[in-house]
Amino acid sequence: DTEVTQTPKHLVMGMTNKKSLKCEQHMGHRAMYWYKQKAKKPPELMFVYSYEKLSINESVPSRFSPECPNSSLLNLHLHALQPEDSALYLCASSQEIGRGANVLTFGAGSRLTVL
Amino acid sequence: GESVGLHLPTLSVQEGDNSIINCAYSNSASDYFIWYKQESGKGPQFIIDIRSNMDKRQGQRVTVLLNKTVKHLSLQIAATQPGDSAVYFCAENITGNQFYFGTGTSLTVIP
Numbered sequence: 001d002t003e004v005t006q007t008p009k010h011l012v013m014g015m016t017n018k019k020s021l022k023c024e025q026h027m028g029h030r031a032m033y034w035y036k037q038k039a040k041k042p043p044e045l046m047f048v049y050s051y052e053k054l055s056i057n058e059s060v061p062s063r064f065s066p067e068c069p070n071s072s073l074l075n076l077h078l079h080a081l082q083p084e085d086s087a088l089y090l091c092a093s094s095q096e097i098g099r100g101a102n103v104l105t106f107g108a109g110s111r112l113t114v115l
Numbered sequence: 116g117e118s119v120g121l122h123l124p125t126l127s128v129q130e131g132d133n134s135i136i137n138c139a140y141s142n143s144a145s146d147y148f149i150w151y152k153q154e155s156g157k158g159p160q161f162i163i164d165i166r167s168n169m170d171k172r173q174g175q176r177v178t179v180l181l182n183k184t185v186k187h188l189s190l191q192i193a194a195t196q197p198g199d200s201a202v203y204f205c206a207e208n209i210t211g212n213q214f215y216f217g218t219g220t221s222l223t224v225i226p
């Protein structure tokens with residue numbers, strides 16, 4: 001299995017809703033990532049988990065809350081989002097070999113619309 | 116993170132021609148680079164990578180060139196095909212797990 005699976009593919013939510021995005025990989029990768037991508041823009045790094053511990057938080061607002069229940073799963077909990085948070089949220093994973101070897105494998109993304 | 120810019124936001128080429136996509140990076144400490152292809156509605160897909168101890172690396176129909184002196188990276192696609200139409204991003208590895216993406220170039224192949 002060489003895939004990163006993200007659910008749901010599409011999500012529409014109001015600003016007062018609480019929802020979650022889910023990501024799963026079975027490649028034995030020990031690093032998992034959340035990226036945010038606006039239309040016609042590059043992916044922007046949000047969070048990195050390494051061996052199930054949060055290692056990088058790119059100053060992301062607290063209305064985004066990541067969680068890594070185990071080495072195969074990564075969640076992104078969403079609460080009180082703003083319309084400008086509408087974007088494609090990409091999950092990725094990589095082996096933890098070391099610098100210069102961690103190729104990211106991406107999922108297809110979850111397209112989020114905040115009304 | 117520091118920006119990784121691209122010189123051309125769009126590129127149109129005739130089918131069968133070679134394509135060259137450029138990328139400038141600003142962090143001299145970056146020592147690993149990846150080119151990704153992103154088709155509409157999909158996540159980025161790995162194309163080829165290169166470490167800073169190399170100047171050139173070749174794959175199937177693709178070649179990446181790295182010029183550390185001017186902090187420049189390029190992706191060459193030989194005999195471009197309609198299936199190559201996509202947005203191409205270079206990604207810069209700042210630390211072990213920090214990858215930052217360049218602006219992106221939209222490649223359109225004209226049949």
